[in-house]
Amino acid sequence: VVGLGGSATTDGGCGAAAACGVRFFDDDGAPFVPVGATLSRISRIDASGLDPEVARIAAMCDVDNPLTGEHGAAAVFGPQKGATPELVRSLDDGLAHLAQVVRRDLGVEVEDLPGAGAAGGLGGGMVAFFGAELRRGVDAVLDAVGFAQKLASADAVISGEGSFDSQSLRGKVVLGVSRRTREPGVPLHVLAGRVDPGVRDVLREHGIASARAITPEGMDLEEAMERAGELLSAAARDLAKDLA
Template sequence: MDSAEICSIMAKQIRRYQPDAQIVQIPVADGGEGTVDAFLTAMGGKKVFLTVKGPYREDLCAFYGLVDSGRTAIIEMAACAGLPLVGDNKHAERTTTYGVGQLISHAAKSGCRKIVIGLGGSATNDGGTGAAAALGIRFLDGKGNSFVPVGGTLDQIRTIDASGLCPELNGVEMVAMCDIDNPLCGPQGASAVFGPQKGADEDTVKRLDQNLANLAEVIRKDLKKDITDLPGAGAAGGMGAGMVAFLGSRLQMGVETVLDTVRFDEIADGADFVISGEGRLDSQSLRGKVVIGVAKRTKKLGIPLIAVVGDIGDHIEPAYDMGVSAIFSINQVALDFSVLKNRSQSDLAKTMDNLMRFLSVL
């Protein structure tokens, strides 16, 4: 479910018990799926659709958003490099961000002077090299041959030639929204933390991590930038690092960008409750995803925050100290996600119904 659908389901259940309640629905995303819609809801604008390359270089129809009278483009890399696009065919060592570069190129050539990239929900682990290649940066192997790297071939890069970078990007402000602060490599890096959910087994994770380390070394040598320990460099399979190294982007927490844009603090002031959620609340969520981003603000405002989530991981107790008042999972039965996802809407509705029944007797 996207953010707008979740808001709608929640609001419907609230009105069953509190028909006169004032409900403000704010679709929020942190850089992953729904980021474009969140900005369009807040600012107005339109979607631009075009054919680009998908995770396995297949043609697919993707999109980006135009806001601020067409001067700013909002791109969510999940639109063409997202995990849902690969289904069960998960191979982090083979997927590419090439299509993301095509979206960036189209926006720049259309006259955008600011491009915001949402880094989240990716199926990739290529350090952003695919996107860079689509924008004219050349990656050369030991024999001087140019190729488009993927996660499994980053170790073959010996030289990076950035002289052919898309000229329309000159002077364009680049902002990368990332929902985590993980470094590029190591036990908290892109491969170790996120590789398994993208289909990487233990051996593949080690190889991907070593390959990203090689990329970082070549970037240091040829581009004179050190991105290894940069917070957020590990976002989206190292796309955070690539955005900084190849495009001079700045990294900032995605949820903060959206909440500022929609004037969340102003809207939420005086509310009785704020209800938020995400697919899974776990230890990674504590590093800055949607629920915690919202919780930090509701805590300052003195408003209870109720988190309604798809699943709850271990070791999430610190969330309560960070401003979350209560956490509820919508899981109603013990079934595999492949089955549960088909009943997500009804399970969310039932959970909200149960929550409202309780709040109504207080």
């Protein structure tokens, strides 16, 4: 099992692949290890040297973003890590180029694969280079803790997120929980450090009964982090009163 996280690399999994024996060549036939800035230099991929010890892999990811495009690895996660609009375009072009070479040399289509954009494109790389199965990390955790059995006797479910925004509705924990609670009709309530106003209009369609921010209006991030436990407890008490 490989957990996917950390999108600052944006190398489409090339670093991991190179470490396990996959070779990348430029137009001059020289081998190199691609990074985000040099993905467009890839001319050929040779996976014949892949370490034979690599076993069947399940890759756990918490988003369903494709590899490229407006919802892809670079466009969505790049700005979070400090990428400028120009750099985002460059990284996205590099990932698109990588997907084309992967399609030609390895016969694997990953560009529009849900989850391929996880962890800077590592999701796509795990499928392309290792034949991995992409699984939602939240589903694996919920199964491991026996969530279905606990849900059967629950009157309500409370989930949480640091920042509850549009990205939360693309496969992260809250959405994974809502998929389980929606069918039996168990109300799901979200407590988050902050709640983006833009998601309030779509809560119902995702089976979410309410979402509230634990951080008071005007409180800066540093103070909110220092008082996170206190704020969460207070918000939970307020929610419990509303549900009583």
